[in-house]
Amino acid sequence: MxxxxxxxxxxxxxxxxxxxxxxxxxxxxxxxxxxxxxxxxxxxxxxxxxxxxxxxxxxxxxxxxxxxxxxxxxxxxxxxxxxxxxxxxxxxxxxxxxxxxxxxxxxxxxxxxxxxxxxxxxxxxxxxxxTLNIIDEELTLTKDYKYYKNSKTLKKSGVVVNLTKKELEIFNQLSLKINQNISYEFLIDEVWKGKEVSLSTIRDTISRLKRKVPELNIQNVANYGYILKLNE
The missing domain is CATH 3.40.50.2300 (Response regulator)
Known part of the structure; x- marks a missing residue:
């Protein structure tokens, strides 16, 4: 626009x-x-x-x-x-x-x-x-949290959760692979597009993301990466 x-x-x-x-x-x-x-x-x-x-x-x-x-x-x-x-x-x-x-x-x-x-x-x-009449695919994460895949929008109780661009890209990747381990290398390729980035930068970004969505179960996988765990 x-x-x-x-x-x-x-x-x-x-x-x-x-x-x-x-x-x-x-x-x-x-x-x-x-x-x-x-x-x-x-x-x-x-x-x-x-x-x-x-x-x-x-x-x-x-x-x-x-x-x-x-x-x-x-x-x-x-x-x-x-x-x-x-x-x-x-x-x-x-x-x-x-x-x-x-x-x-x-x-x-x-x-x-x-x-x-x-x-x-x-x-x-x-x-x-x-694009008229396109349904934004809705993913229910918890009773309060819903993620809209097409628009890459996370809402809590109907209110948009304000995430930075990197936080949103990381969350998008986690939501696409719920209950699956995601490696540091995968995040570097998908979120940072292969650019050189330190693990501390990834950890800091994930930490900020977790503080914004404390009710969602984003876990660290030792020496590997992260996982978004939901009850199946």
Whole structure:
């Protein structure tokens, strides 16, 4: 998707917070970035511009919050929404699932947090624009975790798990070979494309991945590699 034609709306009532996120998006080469401070302004911007994606702060000015604002927008326009919030309690997350939620970012966030979450949303949008009616193959890992093979998206309780590119590539390989040992050499070939990389780099990346998905049973195989173990 051409970024020069991509319109992003940031619903945020604090100017500093808006400017910070806008600066990150501009570094990613997005040009058309709009701001709304409350639900009325958000609906006006959606009506005026062809908004492709919304960053929605949950706590905004006005009589309704960001989640209620998203519901109103989604009644007419099925626009993907990424929530920004200082809180990540399950009640709030469950409420966002009633909207066209594509992820959430916890404040304070950085460039990488935005990049990872936005890249997932962009992949979905690109698939919608180029390939209609294709079912994204779903792999149920646990009661809470599901992995979507075509879009390479991991979700916990319906919420996208934010993984870096390398973490996602490693997880993809593990998910393709569940309950099978994967060697260090295989990961180097598939994830790092044969480039020279130390075992400590692989271990560090796996450690970060495991911290993000502690409920999934990713185990070290001594002197060999790793395995994603699931109950059969």
């Amino acid at each position: 051409n970024k020069s034609e991509f319109n992003i709306l940031i619903v945020e009532d604090e100017f500093i917070a808006f400017a910070y996120l806008k600066n990150i998006l501009e570094k990613m080469d997005f040009i058309n970035i709009y701001n709304a401070r409350n639900s009325n302004e958000a609906k006006d911007k959606v009506s005026t511009y062809k908004i492709n994606l919304i960053f929605m702060d949950i706590n905004i000015d006005g009589s309704i919050d960001g989640i209620a604002c998203a519901r109103l927008i989604n009644e007419k326009d099925n626009i993907p929404i990424i929530y920004t919030t200082a809180y990540a309690d399950m009640n709030t997350i469950n409420d966002t699932k009633e909207t066209n939620m594509f992820g959430y970012i916890i404040k304070p966030f950085n460039y990488e947090d935005v990049d990872v979450t936005l890249s997932v949303a962009m992949r979905f949008l690109e698939k919608d624009n180029t």
